[in-house]
Amino acid sequence: MPTAPTRVPQQERSRATQARLLEATVECLVEHGWSGTTTTVVAARAGVSRGAQLHHYPTKAALVTAAVAHLAERRAIELRTEADALPAGPRRLDRVVDLLAAAFTGPLFVAALELWVAARTDAELRDALVPLEATVGREMHRLTVELLGVDESRPGVREAVQATLDLLRGLGVANLLSDDSTRRTALLHTWKRQLATLLTPTTDTDAHGPH
Numbered sequence: 001m002p003t004a005p006t007r008v009p010q011q012e013r014s015r016a017t018q019a020r021l022l023e024a025t026v027e028c029l030v031e032h033g034w035s036g037t038t039t040t041v042v043a044a045r046a047g048v049s050r051g052a053q054l055h056h057y058p059t060k061a062a063l064v065t066a067a068v069a070h071l072a073e074r075r076a077i078e079l080r081t082e083a084d085a086l087p088a089g090p091r092r093l094d095r096v097v098d099l100l101a102a103a104f105t106g107p108l109f110v111a112a113l114e115l116w117v118a119a120r121t122d123a124e125l126r127d128a129l130v131p132l133e134a135t136v137g138r139e140m141h142r143l144t145v146e147l148l149g150v151d152e153s154r155p156g157v158r159e160a161v162q163a164t165l166d167l168l169r170g171l172g173v174a175n176l177l178s179d180d181s182t183r184r185t186a187l188l189h190t191w192k193r194q195l196a197t198l199l200t201p202t203t204d205t206d207a208h209g210p211h
Contacts, residue, residue, distance in 0.1 A: 018056050018066075020046040025067035029111040034118040039063060064115055065128045071108045072136045076143055079103060083147045093199070094192050096147045097164065101188060104172035112136075113176065140165060150199050160198040167191060 024046035028037040039060050043053040057063035079099055086095045103109065112133075119126040144161050145152050152158050171187065174180045 014056075017046075017048055017052055019070075021048055021053060021056060021063065022067040022070040025063055026071050026107055026111045029064065029067070029114045030107045034064075034114045037064065037114075059124070061122075061125045061128045064111075064125070065132050068108070068112055068115060068129075069132055069136070071111065072139070075103060075106070075108050076139060079143060079147065090196075093148060093196055096144075097168075097188060097192055097195070099147070100144060100164070101168050101171065101184065104168040105175050109169075109172050110176070113173070148199065151201075154201065156198055160195060164191070164195060 021042060024042045025037065028042055028045060032041070037060075039053055039057075040050065042063065043050050046053075053063070057066060082099055083096060086092050115125065115129055116133075119129045141161060144165060145157075148161070150157050150161070152161070167187075171180065171184045175184065
């Protein structure tokens with residue numbers, strides 16, 4: 001006798017639908033920008049009915065902010081996985097900065113930029129985006145500290161990590177309209193040397209404590 005088809009639980013189907021919508025939203029933001037990312041276009045791209053899309057995300061602001069949160073979480077997991085494969089030693093800092101620099105030129109950053117610009121004149125989007133960006137920013141800072149393996153309680157370390165993230169963000173913006181890889185590579189080469197100095201404990205401080 002043929003076996004009866006296995007029924008997929010409703011919760012699992014719901015999660016799959018949400019995942020398709022979120023992935024489609026990020027793709028639309030990257031390809032078409034904020035104005036071209038309509039809920040109708042996203043639903044069609046995800047292969048989901050408009051009714052299902054509205055059920056999960058009743059507004060465009062809810063949909064796009066959920067998509068950025070989803071991709072940020074996924075990218076953080078990927079960064080940790082990539083960093084786990086890096087060797088310890090002096091070259092680790094260089095490789096970690098390179099990984100982070102790649103994150104600031106990837107689809108998550110492009111999608112987020114589209115939302116930042118749109119949120120300047122869209123109050124509903126701004127209200128949804130500001131707390132999300134605060135959370136993503138804190139998590140990216142925490143992740144960077146973890147990947148570099150530094151002690152943030154030491155004077156200057158927190159500022160050095162934040163300066164690194166601010167630099168990478170600025171370089172990501174500069175790369176948006178044209179390939180800025182040559183200038184970015186040169187700047188990062190210089191900053192890596194500076195960062196290594198800032199993050200390396202001094203013998204005097206370690207042995208005797210600050211004076």
